[in-house]
Amino acid sequence: MAAVRSARKAVLNRLAIAGALVAMLVFLGPIYWIASTAFKPKELAITVPPTVVFTPEITPMIRLFTKRVQIQGETDPAAYAAAPWWEKRIYDGGERVLKVGDAVQLSQYPNRFENSLIVAIISTVLAVSMGTVTAYGFSRFRMAGEADLLFFILSTRMLPPVVVAIPMFLMYRLVGLNDSHIGLIILYVAFNLSFSVWLMKGFMDEIPREYEEAALVDGYTRMQSFFKIVLPEAATGIAATAVFCFITAWNEYAFALIMTNRRAQTAPPFIPSQIGSGLPDWTTIAAGTFLFLLPVAIFTFALRKHLLRGVTFGAIRK
Amino acid sequence: MTSLDPRSRAATRGWSDLAIRNLFVIPTLLFLIVFNIFPLIYSLGYSFTDYAANRSVPWSFIGLKNYRDLLSDAHIWSNFVITAKYVIVSVSGQMLVGFGLALLLNRSFPLKGLVTTLLLLPMMLSAAVVGLFWQLLYSPSWGPINYLFGLGDFAWLSDPDAALYAVAITDIWMWSPFVMLLSLAGLSAVPKHLYEAAAIDRAGAWYTFTRITLPLVAPLLLIALIFRTMEAFKTFDIAYTMTTQPTAELIAIRLYKQAFQQWDTGKSCALAYIVLIMVLAITNIYVKYLNRVKER
Numbered sequence: 001m002a003a004v005r006s007a008r009k010a011v012l013n014r015l016a017i018a019g020a021l022v023a024m025l026v027f028l029g030p031i032y033w034i035a036s037t038a039f040k041p042k043e044l045a046i047t048v049p050p051t052v053v054f055t056p057e058i059t060p061m062i063r064l065f066t067k068r069v070q071i072q073g074e075t076d077p078a079a080y081a082a083a084p085w086w087e088k089r090i091y092d093g094g095e096r097v098l099k100v101g102d103a104v105q106l107s108q109y110p111n112r113f114e115n116s117l118i119v120a121i122i123s124t125v126l127a128v129s130m131g132t133v134t135a136y137g138f139s140r141f142r143m144a145g146e147a148d149l150l151f152f153i154l155s156t157r158m159l160p161p162v163v164v165a166i167p168m169f170l171m172y173r174l175v176g177l178n179d180s181h182i183g184l185i186i187l188y189v190a191f192n193l194s195f196s197v198w199l200m201k202g203f204m205d206e207i208p209r210e211y212e213e214a215a216l217v218d219g220y221t222r223m224q225s226f227f228k229i230v231l232p233e234a235a236t237g238i239a240a241t242a243v244f245c246f247i248t249a250w251n252e253y254a255f256a257l258i259m260t261n262r263r264a265q266t267a268p269p270f271i272p273s274q275i276g277s278g279l280p281d282w283t284t285i286a287a288g289t290f291l292f293l294l295p296v297a298i299f300t301f302a303l304r305k306h307l308l309r310g311v312t313f314g315a316i317r318k
Numbered sequence: 319m320t321s322l323d324p325r326s327r328a329a330t331r332g333w334s335d336l337a338i339r340n341l342f343v344i345p346t347l348l349f350l351i352v353f354n355i356f357p358l359i360y361s362l363g364y365s366f367t368d369y370a371a372n373r374s375v376p377w378s379f380i381g382l383k384n385y386r387d388l389l390s391d392a393h394i395w396s397n398f399v400i401t402a403k404y405v406i407v408s409v410s411g412q413m414l415v416g417f418g419l420a421l422l423l424n425r426s427f428p429l430k431g432l433v434t435t436l437l438l439l440p441m442m443l444s445a446a447v448v449g450l451f452w453q454l455l456y457s458p459s460w461g462p463i464n465y466l467f468g469l470g471d472f473a474w475l476s477d478p479d480a481a482l483y484a485v486a487i488t489d490i491w492m493w494s495p496f497v498m499l500l501s502l503a504g505l506s507a508v509p510k511h512l513y514e515a516a517a518i519d520r521a522g523a524w525y526t527f528t529r530i531t532l533p534l535v536a537p538l539l540l541i542a543l544i545f546r547t548m549e550a551f552k553t554f555d556i557a558y559t560m561t562t563q564p565t566a567e568l569i570a571i572r573l574y575k576q577a578f579q580q581w582d583t584g585k586s587c588a589l590a591y592i593v594l595i596m597v598l599a600i601t602n603i604y605v606k607y608l609n610r611v612k613e614r
Contacts, residue, residue, distance in 0.1 A: 013425055016421070016422045016425060017422075017425070017427045019422045020419070020422040020423050020427075020433060021433065023419055023422065023437065024433050024436055024437050027436070027437050027439075027440060027491065027495070028436060028439070029462075030440075030451065030452065030455055030491065031439060031440070031443075033451075033454070033455060033462060034451040034454070037454065045460075046457075046459070046460040047460060048459070048460055048465070049465050050460060050461075050462045050465055130345065130346050130349070131346070133341075133342040133346075134342055134343050134345075134346040136342055137338070137339045137342035137343040138343065140339075141335060141336075141338075141339040143339070143343070147609075149343075149347070151605055152347075152350075153346075153347075153350060154601075154605055155598065155601050155605070156350050156354040156355075158548065158597055158598070158600075158601040158604075159354060159358075159594065159597070160552040160554070160570060160573075160590075160593060160594070160597055161552075161554065162554055162570050162573050162574050162577070162590070163358075163361075163573070163590040163593055163594050163597075164354065164357060164358070165577075166361055166577045166583070166586055166587060166590055167357035167358065167360040167361035167364070167587070168353075168357050169371075169577075169578075170360070170361075170364075170371060170583070171357060171360065173371075186353060187353070189349070189353075190349065190350060190353040190354055193346060193349065193350060194350070197346065221332030221333065222332060222333060222335055222338055223332050223333055223338065224332070226338075247442060250444070251443065251444035251445070251446075251447075252444075253444065253445065253446035253554075253555040253559075254554050254555060254574075257446075258574075258578060268444050268446045268447060268555075269446070271446075271447055271450060272446060272447070272449070272450045272559045275450070275453075282454055285450070285451075285454075286451070286454070289447055289450065289451055292444070292447060293443055293444070293447065296442050296443060296444070297439060297442075299442075300435065300438065300439055300442045301435055304431065304434075304435045304438075307438060307499060308499055308500070308503050311441075311496060311499060311500075312500070312541065312608065313608065315541075315608045315609075315611060315612040316500070316503055316538070316541075316611060316612070
């Protein structure tokens with residue numbers, strides 16, 4: 001009886017593992033599709049039935065970073081001879097592009113990518129440093145109405161972006177911060193600060209107070225013990241918080257859509273705007289999407305031990 | 319808890335504890351007040367006016383008219399109904415799929431960590447960009463979804479009946495991993511001896527599941543449920559980049575259009591307040607449960 005039972009259990013166990021693997025493939029399917037489209041020759045992106053096996057191409061990446069005037073007719077041999085190797089690949093792909101003498105120009109994508117980097121990095125540094133000291137304050141000192149203050153801090157995170165964006169748009173227009181890096185950075189710091197305080201408070205609470213107390217006995221001031229004892233102990237937590245804040249700022253769409261249009265526009269509102277009218281070139285869009293998603297995918301692996309903590313604002317640590 | 323005892327040794331050297339506490343906490347609170355609370359007060363003021371941000375005509379105070387108009391506007395109500403439908407479909411889908419995945423993963427096998435992390439990938443991506451590339455997957459002429467399921471040229475995102483559900487399916491794909499993550503934490507915390515005791519008592523699988531597993535995982539499932547409900551209610555990015563169907567116009571999209579396309583600023587401030595009050599109500603419940611789980 002017991003043997004039958006355990007045999008059945010082993011079979012069920014195997015079935016569950018097989019189910020998990022199938023589920024993983026299903027969940028990765030859409031990501032695989034966008035990643036593979038980023039390396040497809042233009043004509044293979046829109047075939048029926050969809051193309052799965054193909055020789056990877058670099059032309060979508062070239063088209064993503066450059067812009068050129070499409071011209072009709074045959075390729076001019078002189079233009080072909082004068083073109084750099086990557087431009088030749090576009091010609092070889094069957095496109096009639098670039099007249100003789102025209103220089104290839106950079107597309108807007110690298111600029112949008114750069115804006116995303118600037119805004120995400122600066123806002124992360126600010127949100128994490130302010131969040132770390134504030135978390136220390138909440139973790140180590142008594143405060144009147146502490147629970148209410150922490151609730152207030154968290155509730156700012158829950159505000160719907162469009163709700164906050166309406167008055168912020170009007171105020172930014174008054175002071176000329178619309179379509180500026182600083183304007184977007186301020187919004188992202190405000191948005192990430194609450195998260196950073198809550199997550200860092202969880203990490204601070206885990207650092208034994210005895211470490212600092214020993215330092216105080218040794219003649220450190222409270223400030224010195226914070227910088228020399230607590231901060232190094234909190235390094236892992238700070239790194240994890242920073243990566244979370246970076247991903248949030250990197251991915252953010254609504255504020256960027258409303259507050260920026262050219263100068264400071266980040267990648268999330270830019271990438272969908274590439275679709276435009278007519279037949280979209282999905283390989284180029286996929287290439288832009290792929291490069292944009294890649295850092296987040298890498299960071300997700302780096303963060304895997306802290307994901308649970310991160311998505312519950314530090315409340316559940318396992 | 320380190321006290322703020324003025325006689326403590328630390329207090330006599332360098333900065334006092336009280337000064338450090340204030341220095342560490344007050345700037346953050348001020349920052350949040352200036353950039354979150356002040357704007358909301360500002361827009362509360364505008365919600366009682368007929369201000370239009372793209373015109374230079376002077377605005378006038380119109381009292382509660384914006385709120386009265388909004389609450390009697392059938393269009394707005396239909397946006398709320400669409401949002402409710404979306405929340406119910408997408409959150410219940412996420413709960414079922416996410417908890418199901420967690421049950422499958424709740425055992426040890428080679429490369430479990432890798433499989434789990436890969437499954438968590440969708441929720442880390444940018445919702446706007448996810449919405450964009452699902453357009454390619456849903457494409458009626460060359461999309462892999464229609465090909466795989468033999469749906470011919472069914473246009474998911476421009477079909478008035480299907481658009482909202484197409485967005486919900488994408489949202490389920492994106493956020494089931496979140497429910498899975500919390501459920502896995504709950505499942506791994508169920509003490510093994512309870513299952514052993516159940517096995518000795520010859521308890522059936524269903525009985526074990528409903529009497530042992532579910533009750534112990536319930537607090538974390540509830541957290542996932544409330545959080546996802548709140549987020550789904552606020553959904554903007556994913557739906558906005560996927561479809562322009564009026565039947566999929568969620569309340570956040572309606573708010574965006576009213577504020578930044580029709581430039582009906584005063585009225586959109588009023589609508590923003592109605593949405594805000596609903597979100598704060600859910601936030602309150604969420605934080606209450608979060609603190610309860612935390613204290614365990």
